Amino acid sequence: SSNSIPSFPFPIHPRPSPYEIFHLPYGCSQQEIKERYYDLVRLYHPDSPACRLIPHSKRHARFQAIRAAYDSLRKGEKLGLKNAHLFDEYADEIARRKNIFHKHQQYRNRGPNVAKGYEPRYEWNSNADHRWKDHMILGFGIVSIIIGVFPGLILFPRHIKQHNDAVQNLTRARLEATQHGEQRRLEIKSRLQDIK
DSSP states (O other): OOSSSOSSOOOOSSSOOHHHHHTOOTTOOHHHHHHHHHHHHHHHOTTOGGGTTSOHHHHHHHHHHHHHHHHHHHHHHHHTOTTGGGGHHHHHHHHHHHHHHHHHHHHHTTSTTGGGTOOOSSOOOOOSOOHHHHHHHHHHHHHHHHHHHHIIIIIHHHHHHHHHHHHHHHHHHHHHHHHHHHHHHHHHHHHHHHHO
16 A cells, blocks of 8 residues: 555545545445544554644544544434434434334333233223213203203293283273373362352
8 A cells, every 4th residue: 555645545625424534425325434443543543654744733633534434324324314413413313202202102101011012000990881871861861951951941921921911901091090180180170169
């Protein structure tokens, strides 16, 4: 191997993807990633003779980028994500949520209903005889109808009869008052004529 040109040149642009740093295609295996990581460490380790001509800060930055790319590719594989490096800032949150989901699934599948995939939190005891509920609903409905219809069927006609009786009594009283008033007027008139 030549010291001047490494077999895996470090990418020139400022934000290379882990696959660009590793010179590997997308979807490569973990074994390929691991082997390429060892090759890159041999080439780009700050103490490697292959990169002694590069300034120390640049050597250190490249090695950190290789390490971060390796962690990203390894983390993506553990999470089941092919392109985890594309959203590193979300990878930890996705990993946390997947972990919680799997723990929750394990907790739910621990009981006697493993075949169903869950264990109910509350046990359902159903009483097969629901006739008492039917009787209660029917009784409540009948009582509601009676209470709602009773004023219309019994109280309202009685109220109308009382009203009509009151109207007749008032008419009779007015007639009697008019007749009585007319009679008194005539008596007063006859007395006045007798006095004259």
